[in-house]
Amino acid sequence: MDIKSIRQPIKQEMLLFRQAFSDALKTDNPLLANIHESLLECTGKLLRPTITLLSAKLCGLVNEKTVNSALSLELLHNASLMHDDVVDETSERRGKPSINARWNNKTAVLSGDYMLSISLLHAMKTESLKILGVISKIGSLLADGELLQLANTQKSGLSEEDYFNVIRGKTAVLFAAGAEVGAISVDADEKQTEAMRRYGENLGICFQLRDDIFDYYEDIKIGKPTQNDIRGGKVTLPLIYALQNTEGAKKIAISNWINNNDFSAENIKTIVRFVHENGGIRYAEKQTEIYKNKAIEAISGFADNDVKKSLIKCAAFAAGRDI
Amino acid sequence: MDIKSIRQPIKQEMLLFRQAFSDALKTDNPLLANIHESLLECTGKLLRPTITLLSAKLCGLVNEKTVNSALSLELLHNASLMHDDVVDETSERRGKPSINARWNNKTAVLSGDYMLSISLLHAMKTESLKILGVISKIGSLLADGELLQLANTQKSGLSEEDYFNVIRGKTAVLFAAGAEVGAISVDADEKQTEAMRRYGENLGICFQLRDDIFDYYEDIKIGKPTQNDIRGGKVTLPLIYALQNTEGAKKIAISNWINNNDFSAENIKTIVRFVHENGGIRYAEKQTEIYKNKAIEAISGFADNDVKKSLIKCAAFAAGRDI
Numbered sequence: 001m002d003i004k005s006i007r008q009p010i011k012q013e014m015l016l017f018r019q020a021f022s023d024a025l026k027t028d029n030p031l032l033a034n035i036h037e038s039l040l041e042c043t044g045k046l047l048r049p050t051i052t053l054l055s056a057k058l059c060g061l062v063n064e065k066t067v068n069s070a071l072s073l074e075l076l077h078n079a080s081l082m083h084d085d086v087v088d089e090t091s092e093r094r095g096k097p098s099i100n101a102r103w104n105n106k107t108a109v110l111s112g113d114y115m116l117s118i119s120l121l122h123a124m125k126t127e128s129l130k131i132l133g134v135i136s137k138i139g140s141l142l143a144d145g146e147l148l149q150l151a152n153t154q155k156s157g158l159s160e161e162d163y164f165n166v167i168r169g170k171t172a173v174l175f176a177a178g179a180e181v182g183a184i185s186v187d188a189d190e191k192q193t194e195a196m197r198r199y200g201e202n203l204g205i206c207f208q209l210r211d212d213i214f215d216y217y218e219d220i221k222i223g224k225p226t227q228n229d230i231r232g233g234k235v236t237l238p239l240i241y242a243l244q245n246t247e248g249a250k251k252i253a254i255s256n257w258i259n260n261n262d263f264s265a266e267n268i269k270t271i272v273r274f275v276h277e278n279g280g281i282r283y284a285e286k287q288t289e290i291y292k293n294k295a296i297e298a299i300s301g302f303a304d305n306d307v308k309k310s311l312i313k314c315a316a317f318a319a320g321r322d323i
Numbered sequence: 324m325d326i327k328s329i330r331q332p333i334k335q336e337m338l339l340f341r342q343a344f345s346d347a348l349k350t351d352n353p354l355l356a357n358i359h360e361s362l363l364e365c366t367g368k369l370l371r372p373t374i375t376l377l378s379a380k381l382c383g384l385v386n387e388k389t390v391n392s393a394l395s396l397e398l399l400h401n402a403s404l405m406h407d408d409v410v411d412e413t414s415e416r417r418g419k420p421s422i423n424a425r426w427n428n429k430t431a432v433l434s435g436d437y438m439l440s441i442s443l444l445h446a447m448k449t450e451s452l453k454i455l456g457v458i459s460k461i462g463s464l465l466a467d468g469e470l471l472q473l474a475n476t477q478k479s480g481l482s483e484e485d486y487f488n489v490i491r492g493k494t495a496v497l498f499a500a501g502a503e504v505g506a507i508s509v510d511a512d513e514k515q516t517e518a519m520r521r522y523g524e525n526l527g528i529c530f531q532l533r534d535d536i537f538d539y540y541e542d543i544k545i546g547k548p549t550q551n552d553i554r555g556g557k558v559t560l561p562l563i564y565a566l567q568n569t570e571g572a573k574k575i576a577i578s579n580w581i582n583n584n585d586f587s588a589e590n591i592k593t594i595v596r597f598v599h600e601n602g603g604i605r606y607a608e609k610q611t612e613i614y615k616n617k618a619i620e621a622i623s624g625f626a627d628n629d630v631k632k633s634l635i636k637c638a639a640f641a642a643g644r645d646i
Contacts, residue, residue: 117462
């Protein structure tokens with residue numbers, strides 16, 4: 001399954017979105033122009049705007065408000081990646097050097113701030129207090145989620161609940177808001193809007209679970225550097241499950257490494273093996289399947305059509321995508 | 324002249340503001356709670372909310388929209404300081420360690436993002452698209468100003484025009500918006516609103532000029548570390564003037580130090596002396612006076628009363644304050 005086939009029913013609308021995206025990134029500042037150009041060369045899969053547009057089309061007719069909402073969220077998402085890369089000291093993004101790596105932290109902080117600010121300007125263009133309300137809430141939820149994650153690093157005793165709180169905050173809120181504003185932009189009723197929000201939230205959880213599972217595979221299989229989470233002291237579901245369902249010397253050793261930030265190449269190898277051998281991957285995959293079904297269940301009340309089929313495929317894509 | 328006497332006509336309104344400020348910073352996150360507590364212990368002079376409240380009171384009756392607008396801007400201002408301190412590698416803020424110094428860059432970036440997001444939530448509370456429009460525009464202007472400043476560092480050939488473009492962007496827009504939203508919040512007409520905006524903009528320019536002049540005095544006189552600008556390669560008006568109005572070996576040497584980031588303690592001493600000896604301070608002080616008068620002129624159409632008197636004193640305060 002590929003993203004192109006998912007986007008079949010919103011082909012025209014995606015063109016509008018892409019045009020608006022590239023217009024939004026026009027700037028006289030030569031440094032920003034450089035940064036924006038490299039962003040447009042490599043936009044990623046644009047899964048978030050895809051969901052906003054599909055959600056709007058399921059509930060009504062895509063219009064300018066839909067495109068501006070989708071754009072605002074995509075810009076917010078990119079701003080948050082720029083700041084995340086500073087926070088996580090990530091040197092690569094979408095197969096290219098990250099902004100902090102190619103320029104420096106200053107540039108990444110400021111250009112992230114700039115991107116946040118144009119995100120807000122596009123939210124304003126909708127002139128809808130309802131849409132503005134949803135988008136302005138995500139900002140604080142995202143920041144909260146990231147701060148919670150920062151507080152949770154190097155903690156071997158993290159619970160499943162802690163984990164789900166973080167991924168709801170840092171990932172799922174953006175997908176939830178994307179599906180929600182899509183519905184609001186076409187004046188969907190409250191029941192439909194809430195259904196779309198739930199669809200987005202559950203899909204977002206799937207998406208993050210999948211990401212966290214990938215981190216326990218080899219680079220070569222995933223096509224990008226892996227083991228970043230554990231190297232940064234981030235304890236995610238596969239490891240939480242494995243730690244909580246075993247006893248013995250290895251568990252104690254690994255807990256100590258986590259709590260003391262002791263991640264030699266050898267230790268990381270041991271942790272990865274430990275997770276695979278103790279059912280961590282299997283368990284996280286099972287959870288992904290559960291949330292995928294929750295996402296699909298959320299939109300079960302809508303009539304069957306091509307758009308709904310795409311939303312179902314999209315949930316399966318988030319849960320099972322290769323990279 | 325002190326800020327307390329300026330605030331005399333808005334004593335009650337300031338209490339409402341302070342309460343709202345402290346409420347806005349309540350959080351369950353222990354790290355943020357810590358950061359917010361130290362912010363509330365040392366809020367600075369609260370000059371920006373003072374201007375918003377005075378502006379509103381000059382045009383009408385201060386109300387909840389006024390307080391929320393003032394709060395949104397004060398939060399935005401603090402968020403931008405947090406990120407500036409990362410960008411400028413500043414280790415002290417208001418006589419205390421900055422967040423990046425006391426914690427680290429990660430924490431400063433994320434808690435700045437969080438503060439931005441609650442700024443936006445309070446702007447939303449006004450439910451006024453006009454106020455939201457003004458506030459959302461500042462975000463991009465501020466980011467633009469900072470990026471322009473970053474692009475302009477280590478440039479000995481900077482012009483006065485370049486300098487004023489930067490300070491309009493990074494400082495004056497916030498004061499302009501503060502005075503403007505104050506007027507909008509009490510439904511002032513367009514002429515009054517524009518007058519207040521101009522008042523704020525010119526006062527903001529004074530304020531930044533004063534700050535840039537201080538940087539050429541000794542620490543002991545100012546009560547905080549000075550020579551930060553020049554150490555960071557920022558060429559401000561006193562130095563621009565001195566460089567443009569002299570010729571000779573010293574000018575060439577200083578230009579080379581700036582362009583090559585060669586700021587030994589000895590070189591900095593030489594630059595400071597050069598600025599004083601070549602009229603840089605005198606010229607910048609004259610400009611401050613001019614912009615102060617422009618600010619006062621902007622509100623000349625309003626009837627004379629205590630609030631207007633305070634706004635006039637406030638412009639003089641921004642232009643002449645001790646620290």
